[in-house]
Amino acid sequence: MNDTLSRTALTAFAPVVWGTTYVVTTELLPAGHPMFAGLLRALPAGLIALAVTRTLPRGAWWWRAAVLGVLNIGMFFPFLFVAAERLPGGVAATLGAVQPLVVAVLAVAVLRQSASAWRFAWGAVGVVGVALVVLGPAAGFDVVGVLAGLGGAATMALGVTLTKRWGRPGGVGPTAFAGWQLTAGGLFLVPVTFLAEGAPPAVDGPAVFGYLWLGLVGGLLAYVLWFRGITTLPVTSVAVLGLLSPMVAAVTGVVVLGQTLGPVQLTGFALALAAIVASQRPDPAPRLAG
Template sequence: MTTLTSGTLTRTALTAFAPAVWGTTYVVTTELLPAGHPLFAGLMRALPAGLIALAVTRVLPRGVWWWRAAVLGVLNIGLFFPLLFTAAERLPGGVAATLGAGQPLVVAVLAVGVLHERPSVARFAWGLAGVAGVGLVVLGPAAGFDTAGVLAGLGGALAMALGVTLTKRWGRPAGAGPTAFAGWQLTAGGVFLVPVTFLAEGAPPSIDLPAVAGYLWLGLAGGLLAYVLWFRGIGLLPVTSVAVLGLLSPMVAALLGALVLGQELGPVQLAGFALALTAMVAGQLPHER
């Protein structure tokens, strides 16, 4: 019987903090942030947090890690953030979350092609079960399918999946801890977003006190702390196990929808929660082909 050690459980729990916090993005975006500025929201989430990490660690990339950090920063941050916020603004949270839940399936495919892992039927099966569970939780008869929003949601899942897989393939250089590693990527992604944001959206929006609170939460908890734990987890755990933890994000989003926005969770949604949780737990266990 396959079991998880206490050390693995601790590492998994710490890594799971990241997608759990990311699940707050939907309610923070819709309730606190100024509408119509997804790129600016991504910029505010990435660049300040990255600069704080660099100031604290004082460790810069060396050699090939300049371009590797840039590539990872664009995939994990620079592309993923604006696509995430665009999907969150243009789609009901449930639709956006279900599209994002397909990330473990993409990672399972990339693990075969990029990491040369053996294909696993169990990984694909549990990945599909996770998407189905999330769909039951968050999709309803009134779900809308704005084309641009759907493309943004799919693009975000693909960018993040490739970024996670390359992060696992390249590892982390000696002398760079998780905070420095996260800082490189957050800064690279933020720098990428600066010209894109101002070309696409123009001047920054007016920011009131609730928006300040929202940006601080997304930047410090959802950016700096979450990505330090996320990249640490990618280095210590199997990449497919880390990816399936992403199912926590839409589940937390649905719970917050019920608690904060008064959205109902009926028997179908509860069954979806059970299915998604089962898929997430099963995804932490080693699988044979």
């Protein structure tokens, strides 16, 4: 039990760190280059992991690592940034929060797990909680933005599910495994970034710190722990931990940007936290009649 709790806590570190991405991007990085930030978050971290571990994929793992890297990072980042640009932040975060529901469905279709009304219900509660925290009166809907938000949730959900199905090859540690995916996703992002944004922006001191934070902590360390958690914990439990990201983003908005949280937002926090905790527990045993 204690071992599972420690693995869960370490895995939760990843979405907690990812929740700081919004404030780091808006306060430290050059405006108008979110894809470049995503590229620097992925590719350098992946190359560092490969240099440290000196472990390359073998056999079928060349294409598997490429598929996982593109789904978890290479396609997810563009969807994420398109949604963020075309939708209010709260709407984009709420659409991203449906990922645990998609994972619950894919766990049945891809992993052949039994359908769990318990986990699906708590996933829905988590979406409601996140919506209460981040949705405001200015929430609006743009078709392209909504499709991008749902596309991001779907691609990462499929990537998480396939990561669980294929596992990690024997003798390969979590750092090398994360490095494969970060490198594959980063290489995919290279042409996408320069086609979408052109030349890289000028970088000052605060931006250097921001890129280092996103790359070393939000990239290398976070993804090593995230992929380690996916391979050692129930996939539906890991997916729900992603709800921590928009919640941490809201907290950093209060602490750093002076925003406020009212009763509705606090109620949403309570619901989302309840969903996260409940989803880490096993499904309740069915009651016997009589």
